[in-house]
Amino acid sequence: MAVGLTAPPTLRNLRTILAALPEASAWQQEARQQSRLQACLNRLLPSALSASCQIRLEDDGTAVLSCPSSVVAGRLRQIGPRLMHQLGALDGKVMAIRVEVQPLRAAAKQTAHVKVQRNIPAGVADNLAVLAASTRPGELADAIARLAERLRTAELAGRGGAADPAAVAGPAEGSRS
Numbered sequence: 001m002a003v004g005l006t007a008p009p010t011l012r013n014l015r016t017i018l019a020a021l022p023e024a025s026a027w028q029q030e031a032r033q034q035s036r037l038q039a040c041l042n043r044l045l046p047s048a049l050s051a052s053c054q055i056r057l058e059d060d061g062t063a064v065l066s067c068p069s070s071v072v073a074g075r076l077r078q079i080g081p082r083l084m085h086q087l088g089a090l091d092g093k094v095m096a097i098r099v100e101v102q103p104l105r106a107a108a109k110q111t112a113h114v115k116v117q118r119n120i121p122a123g124v125a126d127n128l129a130v131l132a133a134s135t136r137p138g139e140l141a142d143a144i145a146r147l148a149e150r151l152r153t154a155e156l157a158g159r160g161g162a163a164d165p166a167a168v169a170g171p172a173e174g175s176r177s
Helices: 009-020 024-044 071-077 081-092 105-110 124-136 139-158
Strands: 053-057 061-069 096-101
Touching: 009 024, 024 053, 024 081, 061 071, 061 081, 071 081, 071 096, 081 096, 124 139
Parallel strands: 061 096
Antiparallel strands: 053 061
């Protein structure tokens, strides 16, 4: 059976919608231009710089280079004249270059992997400790006890108190039934 080269239904629907919108053509053109400028910037810059920089073109012809730190911004300003010449040759709309430092974006990338603290109702740690004590000894009971201990530690840390290992330990190992 021959496989057709038609787009999936959702992509066809999107193309139909975009074709019906008069401003969609302008959006697509801007997106293509943005993509070309970013690809050109990535080729022109050393890999360490290109990985952390993004470009956007403003209406007045200013290419704005966004970077995460002042160190990167300083390096971009050093090579700015060369970039201006090469970007201007690629796209005649580029009239100037401005460098912006946006440390929040870099911080967001660094903290994206940090676990989110969930609001767990008070008393859940105690209930888990009781459950661990009433569960048949084994891996499951041990895991529930460890979870209860972690929740107690988090509750104490959240209140600003020090985590006392004796207070957090939960039921004694031999107290399980």
